Amino acid sequence: MKPVIPSILTLSLLFSLSAQAEVQYRIDLNQSQHHLAQVEVSFPQSSAEQLEVQLPVWRTGKYQVLPLADGVRFFTAKDDKGNVLPVTRTASGEWQVALSQPTSVSISYQLYLNKLGQRVGHIDASHAFLDASGTFVYSPEFRYEPIEVEMSVPSNWQSHSGMDSGEEAHTFVADNYDVLVDSPIETGVNQLRRFSADGRDYELVIWGEGNYDIEKMVTDLTKLSGEADAIWDGYPFERYVYMVHATSGASGATEHLNSTIIQRPRFSYREREDYLGFIKTASHEFIHTWNVKAYRPQGLVPYDYQDENISELLWIAEGSTSYFQSQLLLRAGVITAKEFLDDLAKRIARSEVTPGREVQSVAEASANQWASSRGDYAINHSTNIYSEGFLVSLALDFSLLDETDLEHSYRDVHKALYRDHKIPLGYDVEDVQNILKELTDEDYSTWWQRHVNAPLTLDFPDLLSQAGLKIGHGEDSKAVAYSGMTVEGSSLKLKQVLRDGPAWNAGIVLGDEIVAINGLKVTASGFESRIKDFKPGAEVKVTLFSDDKLKSVVMTLGEKQSGKLTLESVKKPSRSQKAFFKAWSGIDWPFDKKGKLKSND
Template sequence: MKPVVPLILTLSAFFSSSTLAEVSYRIDLTDSKHHLAKVEVDFPESASSDLKINLPVWRTGKYQVLPLADGIRYFSVKDQAGNHLPYTRTASGEWTVELAEPTAVTVNYQLYANQLGQRVGHIDGTHAFLDASGTLVYSPEFQEQEIKVELAVPDAWKSYSGMDSGALPNSFMASNYDVLVDSPIETGISHHRAFSADGRDYELVVWGEGNYDIEQMVTDLTKLSGQAGAIWDGYPFERYVYMVHATSGVRGATEHLNSTVIQRPRFSYREREDYLGFIKTASHEFIHTWNVKAYRPQGLVPYDYQKENISELLWIAEGSTSYFQSQLLLRAGVITPKEFFEDLAKRIAQSENTPGREVQSVKEASVGKWASTGGDYAVNHSANIYSEGYLASLALDFSLLNDTDLDHSYRDVHKALYKQHKIPAGYSVSDVNQILKDLSGEDYQQWWQTHVNSPMSLDFTSLLENAGLKPGYGDDSKATAYAGVKLGGDSLKLSEVLRDGPAWNAGIVLGDEIVAIDGLKVTGKGFESRIKDFKPGAEVVVSLFSDDRLKEITLKLGEKQSGKLKLLSVDKPSRDQKAFFKAWLGIDWPFDNKGKLKSDS
């Protein structure tokens, strides 16, 4: 019988030798079809008796602990003479290596990367996406060392990253591990475009086939990228890379120091509503390059990759980013005023139909984000740092505009955060309040207590009137019956039962399965249409399975308006309201004298 040859072999045949002055990574992707790679890492000489080797337990932009180290096998460590060194697994993302004497150390391991949706690593026959947090180990002892990354890839592949290119093809350089972990690599068969905006270089890299128009993407990303000056003075980068995965079964995005990765279903670009989802995501991640990457709250500075990073200001990091994303697109002319209003109206309606906003503050939601699980309980008992953080940002913006007679807006708060609290500094609640006081001359501590430290309740009619707007449903809207539940797709099993809604008060609970209304069978999505057959206030008998037991429950229907919430012009908007509108959004009043949007006329 022939001896079994270990999968992990030295990669020296593929790569140039490294120097001891840096940490060197060599990644062999030449046989990638089974999601596997071979990784070799050289660390400089260490005098420690116990050298820690770590893989993060989370990635930046993800407020959740992940089992990232499960993708590592055939882990081995050698000294500079090639002798194997003993090690112990001391934590989920940690190996402790015993050193009898000072020596340089080489680590080898097999990497399995098939977590595309988590955006920590994905390798197949067409590409590899490598986020260092899920793929490349580091040692805290050498975290500040310069880094070299070399890839061995199939001949047809090309490699891209926000990092500087190295001397060899498919190689990159980083000043330290913090830069490496925030500069993912996309290598493979992809579409590539380069463009510039406001004196900065940009690249668009798209992996995967789909119904996207890459030239339209470049046009709109160019317009978006030129709008940074509307908020900040200066850039934290010279070159920026938009990475896009057009694929199946996953969606989402992650911000990085000098790049972003955006994942969308491959056929979700042609229709305008779908394309807006893409370009808004791109705007969100671009804004993060300042808000989170260039400045971020204390508690997230510096990153501790081996445990949760807690902050009560995640609503600013995420919610304020969401708040600005459509504003930059509106200023750039990428979206229309109508599309902006539709987005804001949808957010207001969503908040009004989320009982959790009455229970949890955005401060508490920020601190608890690492433990949040989503679902029915979150809707009923939690605030969301993105959606409620957006509305807290809106309220703060309007308050600041009023307190400064339109001289300053919430954009100036972020301009000051970028100027005064760049990384490695972090900002605190008192820092934000001081900026607000410097801009307005007012003490915002009571505002903070009401809107941030306490569950937030906003009067949107009064708030939007400042800008000459009002929420409404249009002339064709009418009162319709309402049950206060959400179904799980095509199933009649309930995925949400809104707290204090009609179904909740009747005793209907999460997981119940509707089978009939007033003795007549309900199928598929027929539940909602059947409910509309009744008038608000009517009582119906709902037959359902609850924990596999058939029950009949009398449900008194509530009332809601039909159609979607809209933002309309107030009657006879004043000159002050139009001025407020322009100071807020940076565009002229978009309605004609009859209250219709000029673009629709």
Template structure:
């Protein structure tokens, strides 16, 4: 009987206890201890993840760990060895509870894994709290020791004492970051659910406006899904001195923006659109996700060819929620699509990489000149593929089904612990339309694709336009850093590329005249389409001159306009697509409401 009870020890229902002591916030330090229940294993494996959810990149998280110590239930030291970048093996001679302690350095706010300062701490378990695979499914308790005037918040349930939280297991813990410190707090309800907003940092934001708009947007999620995967949801906002970005979690999100980037309309739209994006992730990724990510493997890459659906489709829906909620106007919504289309037209990588391939390559994806010339990304191109699929669904179903229905069914029928794959999606598409989407999938998902956006938009009574009096200007197909005068991007097969100029070359002069730090684009505007200009530069520290024949590009800003005579069927598709009335008057102008 004793042996039987010992053999069951790793499965016993006992909590894993975490204690995080903010010991030296000025220097970004904390002391962390993790107490594991009784185990009879001869080697207890302890891990710190090598990536965090929402960012599909291996990160050096374990570099923030120092002074690792393991002890048994009597406080006696245990021998251990480090067997991987995020793995420690603790040796046990007899069954025992095990406690590990370590110093944590937390100064990585922009990565959204850990940050400790004299006014707050942001703690994402992936960069803070070790786990053992043997106890990953066990309930956890977290206790914080923080400065006296701090308050602590998390999507996790609060414990009995202040600054404590509890979760069903490590997977909930790792997806429920903690924000503790000096902050502003608001709460509100929407559609019977409890919501909280915590803002750390000072800036030009209007917290009351945030609450008002978040309350409007959150309920519009039900235009896509039925039901909520949470009872309480926490928005964490960091008004920072430079860090920007956002990360979704199962019951919360964190959004980071520079502190003075909230007041202007375009800046506020960036914030509220990001909040919408991360909130949508509560369903798309957190409630259901591709089978390559179910369950998460925290110690290695989780491969999937459907990350474009996880991220790009979320981007596709984010502004639709704002539009339906009345937080974004139809004019602003269509302006955003026009920008995305224009960016796509200047991304030569669309001719080389499919969204399926870029999904598989996300773990090693880079940015910059090479990326835009030879790659696409899961966000922007995933958005456009989602839009193309939405249009196809609307047409094939005679407006009875849309891309929203695909995600509604994924939430209903493929929620975690299930996962979905490409065949799942094609099956759902066939169920909704009675058509086989294999060819469509091959051409649009598994192959590089360049869309005829005018042909696509025409179905909704829309067209791309540079204005009635559209003009052109000279185009060199390159951009230059304003400080170093180095070429930062050279568009593949553009004029500069064809002449032999490459990213990293250092610009000196055009037609023998020095170019100033802010004068490159203005200087190109001095020439006409077809002019040949001499570009002098340093390439590998050697002074060289290249002759570039300038091409033609539209001088204005791309916009989406209504067709002169949009048919009733085209307006009907528009309304089924976006869930709003046709927003244009008889003269093709936006109605006053917009």
């Protein structure tokens, strides 16, 4: 049979239909000082009786339903002849456009964006940060069609995105809405630096003034970006954009397809501790480019933008990312061994004072993430997919190293997930357990039940000794009294009462206001030191207001170690312990013969 060769006329028709299928977005940002923009969206011809138009109810990276459509006003629809079409609002982020005949549809609306800290969009006189989830509506009918974004902006603005640039200035193109929603745009007055690492192109875009050193940022981001092969074989991108907001009143970060947005207070870069906060965040979001964006749990594949996306494996998506962030920085030489160990020590210390770790498993915390909350109840009855997921990842890493005589680690699990479960496949619990069996020839179902499906209980001294480490509290540490409650700022109203702690067991509850201890007035600033006046086990009389009623209770003080938790070298570490440390961390044993960290750290 002869091959069918399309005629020039057929090819022209196909090209024409393809061109018509493009969804075109236009946004006017010339009146941005009041956080306002005008948006127009042109959808291709639809033959349906109605066109569904939607704005997501959540944004990627934040597993929480948000009121993203609350800034949309003057929503109108027109057909290809300019006639106004009937529109019905069917949900907070959904509209139905009635169609009497096949036609293309143009949507227009005014947009108010002033959600800088939530990273769903922000417009002002100096810039616009546009996350499509809070900016651009889509139609499920055309979700997978090519898109183009055209922006009208002030003449001195520069525009950047992980998307490819269009033919005209301030335009971007993408294969579909999924790419658009995961490729935020930063346009405005900003600084740009370009660099490369391991054959990939990178950009650092900073909006806002502050005490940052942009050249140091470039140097360290270059080192970080070149360290990806410590975990994965290959890259899911050719170009990557680090976007930074140096601002006031906002902090946090969000991962995207081949970019990230990092927000830090403008004067939080100079001091080493502050800078570590920035570079660790950058590492976290960079890792997400693989872990979440290139592969993720099946409950999030594909994204459902109009509903919750439930998965009991979010601890891998987030907690394992937190676990790897300092490892990459250590291997890259951006942080020291001391800084690496201090970070781990803080996480262990935080877990030890979180009663919720005894109540909720990391799998349950993952599935519950969309309904999670903060505050007194959360710390007492819940765990956190980031912090607890970090510790489960640590336990799994050490188990793999031990079972395989240091041949395989948790990095190999993520290497396999990237190799075999790229989007759109996704992965489930069975997939992860199969990878573990392939690496170790052991069945990890019992381990999984004990560490993932049940509240995590780790013997940290025993675990850490495998890597030649032990827990300490400093040379001057001693046993001191503690109450298990925390006052709120400058007042003596309680903001936290730890479950089964001294205050909890005495009947003291959240919201109570402390007045006196043993009949003597106390102040907020002197509350902790007053508690330390007593010995552990002492009984004290606490006078307080509870629901505006004065009462007194007797509280038996507990015991804790003074000083911060530290990780130190065991006495006379063995060769196997040193080898374990290197296989785990990627660096040589950092302590000298006296157990002190070497001078370069």
